[in-house]
Amino acid sequence: xxxxxxxxxxxxxxxxxxxxxxxxxxxxxxxxxxxxxxxxxxxxxxxxxxxxxxxxxxxxxxxxxxxxxxxxxxxxxxxxxxxxxxxxxxxxxxxxxxxxxxxxxxxxxxxxxxxxxxxxxxxxxxxxxxxxxxxxxxxxxxxxxxxxxxxxxxxxxxxxxxxxxxxxxxxxxxxxxxxxxxxxxxxxxxxxxxxxxxxxxxxxxxxxxxxxxxxxxxxxxxxxxxxxxxxxxxxxxxxxxxxxxxxxxxxxxxxxxxxxxxxxxxxxxxxxxxxxxxxxxxxxxxxxxxxxxxxxxxxxxxxxxxxxx
Ligand SMILES: [Zn+2]
Numbered sequence: 001x002x003x004x005x006x007x008x009x010x011x012x013x014x015x016x017x018x019x020x021x022x023x024x025x026x027x028x029x030x031x032x033x034x035x036x037x038x039x040x041x042x043x044x045x046x047x048x049x050x051x052x053x054x055x056x057x058x059x060x061x062x063x064x065x066x067x068x069x070x071x072x073x074x075x076x077x078x079x080x081x082x083x084x085x086x087x088x089x090x091x092x093x094x095x096x097x098x099x100x101x102x103x104x105x106x107x108x109x110x111x112x113x114x115x116x117x118x119x120x121x122x123x124x125x126x127x128x129x130x131x132x133x134x135x136x137x138x139x140x141x142x143x144x145x146x147x148x149x150x151x152x153x154x155x156x157x158x159x160x161x162x163x164x165x166x167x168x169x170x171x172x173x174x175x176x177x178x179x180x181x182x183x184x185x186x187x188x189x190x191x192x193x194x195x196x197x198x199x200x201x202x203x204x205x206x207x208x209x210x211x212x213x214x215x216x217x218x219x220x221x222x223x224x225x226x227x228x229x230x231x232x233x234x235x236x237x238x239x240x241x242x243x244x245x246x247x248x249x250x251x252x253x254x255x256x257x258x259x260x261x262x263x264x265x266x267x268x269x270x271x272x273x274x275x276x277x278x279x280x281x282x283x284x285x286x287x288x289x290x291x292x293x294x295x296x297x298x299x300x301x302x303x304x305x306x307x308x309x
Contacts, residue, residue, distance in 0.1 A: 019197050020110045022278050023058045029275040030059040039066075039081075039089035044228050045179050045220070047071045047157050051093045053081035057111035059275070061192045061225035064111050066090060067183050069176070070155020072098040075128075077174060077183055078106050078224055082114035090115070091122055101154055104146070105129040106185025107168035108136035112224060116140060130163060132170030136200075146172060162216060166206025167194055173213065180219030181232075187213060188235050190226020195279055196286040203290040207243060210236050250287040251296060251306075258303035261285065 039053045050065040057064055057080070064080035074097055079090060094100050100123045103116050108129075117140055120127050126143035134142035146152075148163035152174075160175040167186045174183040186194055187209065196203050214236045221232040229235045246268070253259070253267035261281060268287075269280040288304050291297035298307050 018109075018199055019058075019195055020056070022195065022197065022282060023056060023111070025278045026275060027056070027059055029278070032059050032062065035062075036085060039086055039093065041093045044222055045176070045181050047155060048176060048179075048181065048183075048222070049093065049097065050222065050228075051090050053079065053086040053090055053115065054083055055080040055111040055114060056082070057225060058192055058195065058279070061189065064224050065222070066115075067174075067222060068094060068097055069159060069174070069183070070098065070101070070157050073101050073155040074098050075102045075104045075152070075154050075159075076100060076119060076125075077104045078112040078185065079103060079115035079119040080110070080112045080224070082110070084118075087115060087118055087122065090119065094123065098155060100125040102144070103127045104174070105133050106173070106183070106224065107171040108133045109168060109186070112185065113137060113140065130170035130172050132165075133168070133172075134170075136168075136170065151177075162212065164209035164212060165202070166204075166209045167196060167201050169200060169202075171209070175216060175218070180217060182213060182216070182218045182221055184213070184221045184223050184232075186224055188221055188223050188229065188239055190221075190223040190229055192225055193276075193279070194239075195282060197282045198285045198289050199282075201286060203243070203286040204293060207240065210240050210243075214240075246283070247287050247290065250284060251291060254291075254297055254304060254306040256306060258300070258305040260303050261288075264288070264304065 039051045042050045044050050049068045052063040055064040066079045067077040068074050103120045105113050128144040129142050131145040146161050150161040152159040158177040162173040164171050164173045196206050218232040221229040249268040253264045265281050265284045272280045297304050
């Protein structure tokens with residue numbers, strides 16, 4: 001009998017650098033040029049605007065949309081830019097619409113929370129986020145923990161809070177009740193892809209959160225990266241199908257003899273461009289965690305093989 005074991009569910013000991021380190025490596029491989037330009041403001045619906053601020057995010061995206069929700073009084077969701085040159089444009093866009101009631105975070109990653117402290121300080125607004133997001137950012141003064149199913153009323157909008165973990169444990173989406181548009185954070189991307197990294201993400205949980213958004217009568221999806229996705233349900237189904245396809249390829253790459261991550265990655269992600277390989281390897285590990293949890297694979301922690309039927 002082999003000594004292959006099943007790791008504990010939700011094991012989070014890998015990838016100590018977190019997604020920020022992976023994004024930085026992908027930016028290096030992609031040779032990203034920084035273009036200094038003022039944030040662009042787009043009206044995306046009644047009482048909702050997107051301010052695209054430059055952020056250290058995952059290429060080909062180079063910006064994070066900070067969504068301003070409400071008129072007269074408003075919340076700002078994901079002011080992600082750590083760059084001072086982006087802050088003036090954002091505060092000007094907020095001032096043009098009214099008084100900032102709160103800075104709100106979808107999750108703790110640097111390209112979403114990177115400008116939260118600066119904006120909160122500049123405009124004297126509190127920071128609201130899920131408790132898990134607050135726990136991941138011990139240096140950030142989070143004044144209010146948002147919970148699943150809460151309803152926020154601000155500046156003429158009614159916003160339903162949905163806890164959608166998987167990309168990050170404290171991930172929240174915000175559904176505008178009137179239009180059914182969902183501010184989706186990193187659940188889906190209008191440009192590029194969403195990384196499920198086993199250091200803080202969990203594939204099965206992410207898939208369940210995609211299913212939940214589908215069941216929540218989602219209209220348009222307003223992603224953190226890229227343009228508005230008008231047919232939200234179609235995009236959610238596409239994401240679910242894509243992840244299932246990839247899981248099937250990872251399963252197909254497993255053999256009766258153990259294989260390492262590099263070999264499995266070459267087999268299951270042969271279609272992925274070279275600049276995304278650091279990402280592919282992390283995604284592969286997230287799929288392998290799920291396959292082990294499902295009883296379809298076994299591992300000794302460094303190699304994986306198909307479970308015996
Ligand atoms: Zn993220």
